[in-house]
Amino acid sequence: MSIHTRRGARALVAAASAGALVAACTACEGYVGAGGSSLFGGDAINVLMVNNPQMVELQKLTKRHFTKDTGIKVNFTVLPENDVRDKISQDFSNQAGQYDVATISNFEVPFFSGHGWLRDLGPFLAKDPAFDQQDILAPVRQSLTADDGKVYAEPFYGESSFLMYRKDVLAERGLTMPAEPTWQQVADIAARTDGARPGMKGICLRGLPGWGELTAPLTTVVNTFGGTWFTKDWKARLTSPEFVEATQFYVDLVREHGQAGAAQSGYAECLYNMSQGKSAMWYDATAAAGTLEDAKSPVKGKIGYVKAPVNKTSDSGWLYTWAWGMQKASEKSDDAWKFISWASSKEYEALVGRESGWANVPAGKRASTYARPEYRSAASAFADVTHRSIAATKPRDPGVQPRPTAGIQFVGVPEFTDLGTRVSQEISAAIAGRQPVREALRASQKMAERVGEEYQD
Secondary structure: OOHHHHHHHHHHHHHHHHHHOOOOOOOOOOOEOHHHEEOOOOEOEEEEEEOOHHHHHHHHHHHHHHHHHHOOOEEEEEEOHHHHHHHHHHHHHHOOOOOOEEEEEOOOHHHHHHOOOEOOOHHHHHOOHHHOHHHEOHHHHHHOEOOOOOEOEEEEEEEOEEEEEEHHHHHHOOOOOOOOOEHHHHHHHHHHHOOOOOOOEOOEOOOOOOOOOOHHHHHHHHHHOOOOOEOOOOOEOOOOHHHHHHHHHHHHHHHHHOOOOHHHOOHHHHHHHHHOOOEOEEEEEHHHHHHHOOOOOOOOOOEEEEEOOEOOOOOOOOOEEEEEEEEOOOOOHHHHHHHHHHHOOHHHHHHHHHHHOHHHOOOOOEHHHHHOHHHHHHOOOOHHHHHHHHHOOOOOOOOOOOOOOOOOOOOOOOOHHHHHHHHHHHHHHHHOOOOOHHHHHHHHHHHHHHHHHHHHO
16 A cells, blocks of 8 residues: 555545544434344345435335345435545445445545455446446546546436526626636626626625535636646645636625625525526536426526636536445445446436436436437436536546646545635635635645645655
């Protein structure tokens, strides 16, 4: 094990140990015991996953279809995102075998696989050609494949980021949204749509601290403005002119034309603002479109979708996927693979389409999804731009200069969960008006330098 691998393991386990003290099951079918057995009797596979709406739907469909068809019972432990990451890191790092399968992302795959915590899925894929691994969109597939060329996870859904805007509001103001807008064009439109309706602001942007909240969209802005967190040789660059310009732009835009309480607004708050007509535009995850276009949404049919705004790069959307990883210590790997292959399959998408509506399909992972007439009809407003946004991502080359590790909206090292969160706290304070951007970035630079120096060693 290399020094970097040992350092990463320590970082992950320390975070897991702290978070596990407060983690609690919020939607379990049965208490999960060690070794994959339910204390309610009988053998089962145990799945630990995040509590988003798509996963809740999966729970319902699993019992009615997967268990009925295969005889394999699935015990789910469902937790909020921060808690589930901690609990997964703790269980997988200890190789306790309590959970056979867990939801991990493209952020965790390199570390988990490098530490030997994940089962190589290649042998299962070789025996299951019907799964059609080549149908997985290339950027998503590659993000779940380690440097050793082995596949360690299969996606449940994938996402990039794009700009959402009120078509009717822009039309009333005589404005046209470019298909590939620049950030300056977005800022100009935000200024002209601010106050277009009572209580409406020009744009909503995340300001809530968190490496997966404010840091995610901000880092894509930094990338396209020509900045980077670290150079190829791990020199921190948070006070570089490009990083400062991008951050100042983001902070100024949300302060001047963004939502009230921006420093405490994350994905959920911006989704609410957009769906309730309180924002004329929103830059965020492509996954939001399904909610905005739901049959019960007040803004269904009123939203337009275009690629993530750019400055110096041709594309700037992020890449993220919730995926299924199998713990190496699992003693039920065959049954675990049957669940993974079903939950990531074309057939599962068709099942969701039939039972919950095609707009609710966990998409963003398979090329075939975007060829289905049913899905294209239900998701016509956003399907093509989502597909193009994901396909255009370059996780290893998202900016204008070489990077030391993969990642678009994050830096692919375990320490980034802490670093990204602490930096976001500084910048959120700037959004709240408590300090200047340059002061926030000077403090952030010092934190980043300490991480960079570790990797330079």
